[in-house]
Amino acid sequence: MFKFCIWVVVSLPILDLITLAYLNELGANPQEVILRELGNWSLILLLLIFSIPILSKIGLESLKSCRRMLGLWSFFYLNLHVLAFLIFENEFNLRIFLNDLINRPFVTFGFLSFCLLLPLAATSNNFSMKFYGKFWKKIHRLITPAIIFAIIHYFFHREAKGDFSDPTIALIVFLSIWLTKSLMSKLKRKKLISM
């Protein structure tokens, strides 16, 4: 039941976007709203997944069973985000995309993050877990550099507007989770807690 409730909650952003688009209420720049909402939700879900070891220690143990589902939802939003970019800004033209990849740093870092998340999404199944054994965990550690690149992407994107408040919040959240997790690993190594 818990898993189903989480599923419903994380499906709300896309339902909200579809409803607003249907009602023609996405505002003056619907393309920007769509791109931003999808990018934001992909990052929020990645940060949520990254924080599961901490949250499970403070009473949200059931979230552990939602990790894969949250990862796939994040990747779903990310694919729509990239697809929206290709449609709205690149006219599905590979040459324009390659040009953006080289000349617009925010696209470069977004793409790097996307590439790191590909193996995670591809191996988020029971077969891959068994097949890769211990290496599976290593593949899934790619979430850390993927989030770092996504936040750099966020900072570069906001450079033009000179407003770094939201990416700074994302960075602070990420660093807090990262430091807490490192501390927990140290305590675990000293056998002071179990993880």
Ligand code: HEM
């Ligand atoms: C090939 C990869 C990517 C491309 C081409 C891309 C493209 C874009 C574009 C064009 C925007 C600006 C939207 C606008 O204001 O008009 C944007 C913003 C954003 N993207 Fe990406 N993106 C990519 C990867 C990612 C990844 C991997 C994440 C996170 C996991 C992400 C999260 C975000 C966020 C959080 C924003 C800012 C939203 C806001 O300003 O509120 N993007 N991206």
